Amino acid sequence: QVQLVQSGAEVKKPGASVKLSCKASGYTFTNYAIHWVRQAPGQRLEWMGYINAAIGDTKYSQKFQGRVTITRDTSARTAYMELSSLRSEDTAVYYCAREVLRWFDPWGQGTLVTVSS
Amino acid sequence: EIVLTQSPATLSLSPGERATLSCRASQSVSDYLAWYQQKPGQAPRVLIYDASNRATGIPARFSGSGSGTDFTLTISSLEPEDFAVYYCQQRSIWLTFGGGTKVEIK
Numbered sequence: 001q002v003q004l005v006q007s008g009a010e011v012k013k014p015g016a017s018v019k020l021s022c023k024a025s026g027y028t029f030t031n032y033a034i035h036w037v038r039q040a041p042g043q044r045l046e047w048m049g050y051i052n053a054a055i056g057d058t059k060y061s062q063k064f065q066g067r068v069t070i071t072r073d074t075s076a077r078t079a080y081m082e083l084s085s086l087r088s089e090d091t092a093v094y095y096c097a098r099e100v101l102r103w104f105d106p107w108g109q110g111t112l113v114t115v116s117s
Numbered sequence: 118e119i120v121l122t123q124s125p126a127t128l129s130l131s132p133g134e135r136a137t138l139s140c141r142a143s144q145s146v147s148d149y150l151a152w153y154q155q156k157p158g159q160a161p162r163v164l165i166y167d168a169s170n171r172a173t174g175i176p177a178r179f180s181g182s183g184s185g186t187d188f189t190l191t192i193s194s195l196e197p198e199d200f201a202v203y204y205c206q207q208r209s210i211w212l213t214f215g216g217g218t219k220v221e222i223k
Binding site for chain 1: 151160161162163166167172204206208211212213214215216217
């Protein structure tokens with residue numbers, strides 16, 4: 001079945017960077033875009049950006065522009081999201097999700113990133 | 118940025134009752150609106166796409182309606198597993214999510 005499996009939880013210090021992975025299975029990886037969405041504790045879902053898995057083109061939310069980089073490795077069927085200059089407000093669960101036309105299905109299981117000194 | 122406003126923030130209902138959730142967009146999103154259900158500790162799951170189409174495997178008690186700026190998700194008769202948080206999402210201009218509606222047991 002179609003599945004996205006994300007890397008494990010991370011604990012980082014303020015100012016550091018984190019790179020998360022999202023491995024796809026059950027479909028042709030290059031046929032769909034992969035998006036990254038985060039959710040801080042008790043907060044709404046927040047879109048960060050996406051990558052066109054076929055050509056590698058990316059688009060980022062203005063809020064994260066300059067701090068986020070999304071890449072992919074087609075041979076590994078994996079997308080990556082790197083967030084730099086971490087601060088405490090970046091503590092959140094980070095999800096990857098496959099875009100099907102204009103909606104997301106499925107989502108990865110989520111990766112908790114904790115930023116703390 | 119298109120802002121999606123969901124109401125109410127919390128809906129307290131009993132199993133078997135009808136739930137009506139609202140999502141209002143700050144400008145027209147045509148019918149490029151989806152609804153998701155999220156349970157504690159889980160990733161969101163798509164219920165409705167393009168405003169009114171049920172996703173694969175979603176029970177018929179879930180229905181979506183609306184276009185332009187006003188949208189509704191209706192759960193005709195609440196089952197115990199339906200108590201969760203529901204989000205709307207637009208993909209007309211960039212991508213944004215609403216603030217969510219929590220459907221809780223009364």
